[in-house]
Amino acid sequence: xxxxxxxxxxxxxxxxxxxxxxxxxxxxxxxxxxxxxxxxxxxxxxxxxxxxxxxxxxxxxxxxxxxxxxxxxxxxxxxxxxxxxxxxxxxxxxxxxxxxxxxxxxxxxxxxxxxxxxxxxxxxxxxxxxxxxxxxxxxxxxxxxxxxxxxxxxxxxxxxxxxxxxxxxxxxxxxxxxxxxxxxxxxxxxxxxxxxxxxxxxxxxxxxxxxxxxxxxxxxxxxxxxxxxxxxxxxxxxxxxxxxxxxxxxxxxxxxxxxxxxxxxxxxxxxxxxxxxxxxxxxxxxxxxxxxxxxxxxxxxxxxxxxxxxxxxxxxxxxxxxxxxxxxxxxxxxxxxxxxxxxxxxxxx
Amino acid sequence: xxxxxxxxxxxxxxxxxxxxxxxxxxxxxxxxxxxxxxxxxxxxxxxxxxxxxxxxxxxxxxxxxxxxxxxxxxxxxxxxxxxxxxxxxxxxxxxxxxxxxxxxxxxxxxxxxxxxxxxxxxxxxxxxxxxxxxxxxxxxxxxxxxxxxxxxxxxxxxxxxxxxxxxxxxxxxxxxxxxxxxxxxxxxxxxxxxxxxxxxxxxxxxxxxxxxxxxxxxxxxxxxxxxxxxxxxxxxxxx
Numbered sequence: 001x002x003x004x005x006x007x008x009x010x011x012x013x014x015x016x017x018x019x020x021x022x023x024x025x026x027x028x029x030x031x032x033x034x035x036x037x038x039x040x041x042x043x044x045x046x047x048x049x050x051x052x053x054x055x056x057x058x059x060x061x062x063x064x065x066x067x068x069x070x071x072x073x074x075x076x077x078x079x080x081x082x083x084x085x086x087x088x089x090x091x092x093x094x095x096x097x098x099x100x101x102x103x104x105x106x107x108x109x110x111x112x113x114x115x116x117x118x119x120x121x122x123x124x125x126x127x128x129x130x131x132x133x134x135x136x137x138x139x140x141x142x143x144x145x146x147x148x149x150x151x152x153x154x155x156x157x158x159x160x161x162x163x164x165x166x167x168x169x170x171x172x173x174x175x176x177x178x179x180x181x182x183x184x185x186x187x188x189x190x191x192x193x194x195x196x197x198x199x200x201x202x203x204x205x206x207x208x209x210x211x212x213x214x215x216x217x218x219x220x221x222x223x224x225x226x227x228x229x230x231x232x233x234x235x236x237x238x239x240x241x242x243x244x245x246x247x248x249x250x251x252x253x254x255x256x257x258x259x260x261x262x263x264x265x266x267x268x269x270x271x272x273x274x275x276x277x278x279x280x281x282x283x284x285x286x287x288x289x290x291x292x293x294x295x296x297x298x299x300x301x302x303x304x305x306x307x308x309x310x311x312x313x314x315x316x317x318x319x320x321x322x323x324x325x326x327x328x329x330x331x332x333x334x335x336x337x338x339x340x341x342x343x344x345x346x347x348x349x
Numbered sequence: 350x351x352x353x354x355x356x357x358x359x360x361x362x363x364x365x366x367x368x369x370x371x372x373x374x375x376x377x378x379x380x381x382x383x384x385x386x387x388x389x390x391x392x393x394x395x396x397x398x399x400x401x402x403x404x405x406x407x408x409x410x411x412x413x414x415x416x417x418x419x420x421x422x423x424x425x426x427x428x429x430x431x432x433x434x435x436x437x438x439x440x441x442x443x444x445x446x447x448x449x450x451x452x453x454x455x456x457x458x459x460x461x462x463x464x465x466x467x468x469x470x471x472x473x474x475x476x477x478x479x480x481x482x483x484x485x486x487x488x489x490x491x492x493x494x495x496x497x498x499x500x501x502x503x504x505x506x507x508x509x510x511x512x513x514x515x516x517x518x519x520x521x522x523x524x525x526x527x528x529x530x531x532x533x534x535x536x537x538x539x540x541x542x543x544x545x546x547x548x549x550x551x552x553x554x555x556x557x558x559x560x561x562x563x564x565x566x567x568x569x570x571x572x573x574x575x576x577x578x579x580x581x582x583x584x585x586x587x588x
Contacts, residue, residue, distance in 0.1 A: 086418060219449065219456055226439045226450050233437035236400065237503065238425035238454030 001312070004190055009308045015197040015266075017304020018204035019045075022259040023281035024288070024300040025211060026252035030133075031290055032228035033248035034241075036141055036152045040160040042278020043167060044132050044253055048260025049269045050167075052125040053176035058114045062170025063128045067106045069166070070135040074098040077139055098138055102131030126257040133253030134246045136163070142242055160275065167271035175273075178264035200262050207255060208297060214251075215293075224248060228291075280307070280322055287329050351413055353378045353538050354399075354507055359407035361391070361398040368394040369405075370562040376540060376555070378506075381533060383541040383549040383570065385583055386559035392542040393434050395559065396509045399540075400424060400431035411507065426454045428506035434515060436496040440485030444476055447484050447495055451502030462502070469498040472528070490521035497528065501537075508532065509540045514548065526552050546583035550574045558583070 023045060030038045047063055054061040078094035105127035109116075116124065140159055144152060182195040214221040227234040227244040234241065263269070263277070284303045288295025303322055310321035352375045361369040368391040376382040384392055398405040401421035409416045411429055419427070439447050448469060452462040470477035473494045479487065484495055493513055500508055513529065514522040526548045532539060543549035550556055550570040558566035558579060566579060573579050 219453070222442070222446050222450055223453055225442060226446075229439045229441045230437050232402065232433070233439055234450075235402065235421045236425065236431050236433065236437060237451050237499065238422045239450070240420075240422050 005312070007191060009312050010305060011191070011193065011197060013305030013308030014301065015200045015304070016307060017284075017301035018200040019259050019263050019277070020281040020284050020300035020304050021204045021297045022207060022255045022262075023277060024285040024296040025208065025293060026255040026259075027278070027282055027285045028288065028290060028293060028296050029211075029224075029248050029252045029255075031285075033224055034137070034141065034145070034152075034245045035149050036156055037149075037282070037290075038133075038252070039153075039156045039278065039282075040136070040163045040274075041133075041252065041256055042274030042276065042281070043160065043163045043272075044129060044256035044274065045260040045263065045277050046269050046271065046274030047132065047167060047171070048125060048129040048257040049178060049264035050171045050176055050260075050271065051128055052121060052261060052264055053178045053269075054171075055109075055113075055116060055121045055125060056118075056179055057176075060113045061109060061125070061128065062167075062172075063125075063132075064106045064110050065170050066166055067102055067128065067131055067135070070132065070139065071099050071102045071106075074135045074138045077143070081143075098135065102135060105131075122261055125261065126254070129257040129260065130250065130253045133249035133256070137245055137249040142245065145241060145245065164272045164275065167274075171271045173271065175268040175270045176264075177268045178261075180265040196262075196265060203258060203262060204297075207258065208293070211251075211293065220247070276319070283322060283326055283329075286326065286333075289333065350377060352376060352410075353380075353412060354540065355408075355410040356399065357408040357410070359395070359398070359405060359409070361394050361403055361405045363394075368562055369398065371407075372559070372562070372564055374557060374564070376507075376538060379533065379536065379538055380555060381529070381539045381541060381553040382555045382557070383543055383553035384557045384559050385543055385546040385549055387583075388544065390559045391562040392559055393511055396431060396511050396540070396542055397433070400429065400509060402431070422454070425503055428504065429509070430500045430503050430505035430507070431509045432496045432500045432511060432513065434511040436492050438484040438492060438495055438499070440483065442484060443480065444482055444484055444487070444495060445480035447499050448476070448480075448502050451499035452504075454503050465502055465504060469501050472501075472531075473498050490517050490524070493517060493521075493525055494528075497525075501532075501535075505537055507538045507540065509542075511542050512544060513541070514543065514545045522548065546579070547574075550584075 023041065027038060027041055030036055051061040051063045075095055075098050078098050079091050082088060082090045082094060105124060109124055109128055136159060140155060141152065144155060180196055181199060184195040186193045215225055223239045224244055224247060227239055227241055231241055280303055281300055284300030285296045287299025287302065306325065307318055307322050311318040354376045356372060356374040359369055359372040360367060372395060384395065386392055394403065397403045399409055401416065401419065401424050411427065416424060439450065448466055452465060455462055475491055476494055476498055479491065484492065487495060510529065513525050517525065522545065529539060529541065530552050541549055541553060550573055553570045556568065556570045556573045557564050566573065566576060574584065
C-alpha cells in the first residue's frame, strides 16, 4: 500500500466514521436517558435515505404510511393510558403530540408528492422521519420504562424485526441511492476531497458541537443529563422521565435522519440496510463505554477508518474485522473499568 | 384551620409485605412535625409514598386536594418536595446545576429562580464556594446541604426530610438541625423523619412514633420527650 492509497482510505474512513459518529451519539443519547439499547436506530437512518430517494424519483414515500400506522397506534396507547389512569383532561394534549404533530409533515408530503422543489425535499424527508423515534418510544418502550436493561434490550431487538418488516412493506425490496448533494471535488496536492466528504465531516462536527452546547448550556439539556445520572433525583425535582425519553428519542431521530441524508448518495440502501449501520455505530459507542459522548465519537471514527482499510485489504472480510474489534475492546473495558452494574438502586414501584 | 397535610389510613406494601399499615398523620401550615422510630419501622417508605414515588392505599390530602391521581412531578409543582435519605443528587453534575435543576418545576419563572438561587447561596455559603465542583466530590455534610438547597430551589410549601442527619459528624448534625429550624422563618412546613430522636424532638412542634409500620405514640414534641417509654426506647435515658 502506498501512502497515497493510505491517505485516500483514511479520508474515506473519516467520512464514513462521521456517519457512525452521528448514529453513535444518537444511540448513547437514547441509552443514557432511557437505558434502552435502541437496536432499530439504524433503520431510521436507512428510512431517511429511502424517503429522500423516493421523493427524488417523484414517488410517494413509504414513510407516510409508516408514520400514519405508528401515529394511530401511539394515539390509541396514549388515550388508553389516560383513560386507565382516569385523567381524561390529558387526552387532548396526547393526541396533539402523538397524532397531529407527526402527521403534519406526512400530510405535506402526501399533498405535494411528485411536484416538490428539490430544495424542499431534504428538510421534508427529515421532518417525516424524525417522529419515528418518539412514536416507537411511546408505543413500545414507555410502558416498560421501569423494566430491566435486559428486558428493554429484548424488546428493542423485537422492534428491529417489526420495523424492518414494516420497511419491506412500505419501501419494497429494491435498493436506492439518492442523488449526490454536490459532486464538486477539491484537490490539495495529493489530497482529493469531495464536497460530499466535507459535508459529512462538517455535519458530524456541527451536530456534536450543538449537542455539547445543548447539554452544557440549556436547562432542558441539563434535565436530560440529570435523568441519565439519577432517575429518582430527576423525578423529585419534577422532571418527568417520560418527557425526557421522548425528547431523547426526538433528538436521536434527528441525528439518524441527518445521517441518512448524508449516507444516501454514497451507498445503495435497502429497507434493511440500517441494521448493519446501527450495529457498527454501536461498536463505536461501546468503545466509548456507551455513556461517553466524546468517547463514542472517537470510537465511531476508529470504526470508520478501520472499515475503510479492511475493505481495501479484503472487502469480503470488512464486517468481520469491524465486529472482531468488539472482542478486544470488551476485554479491555471489562478488565480496566470493572463491572458497570445496572443502576445500583431504584425505588421499586 | 384546614391542615396542610393529612394522611389517612395509609398503607404501603412491597409485594405482600406491608411496610406501612394504617398510618394517620396531620400537620398544620408552618409546623415542623417529626416521625421518629427505629430502623426499618417504615419511615422512609412513608415519606417516599407520600411523595408519590411508591404506590399506596389510603388518602394523602395536601392543601385540601386528594393526591391519589397526582404524580411525583406534579406534587413537586404544587410545593410538596422530598429530600430523600439517599440525597439522590446528580453526582456527575456541578453543584450550581444541581441547584438550578431543583427549580425545574419553576422553569417558567427565570428571574425568580435566579433570586432563589442567591437566597440558597446566602443560606449555604459553602455551596456558593463550591458551585463549579461536581456534586460527587462534596463531603457528606455538603451533600446534605446541597440536597436541602436543591429542594428549597423548588420553593416548597411542605418539605419532607428523610434522615437529614444520617451519616454526618456530630458537629454537622447540629448545623443541619439548626438549618432545619431556621427554614420555619421561610414559611416552609417540614415533615421530618429521623432516627436521631432527641434532636428531632427538640426541633419539632409535634411528633409521631412509628414502630413496625404503625403509629404507636403521638403528641406535642415537648411532651413526647418526657414520655417514659419514648425516653427509654429512643432517647437512651431512664425515666
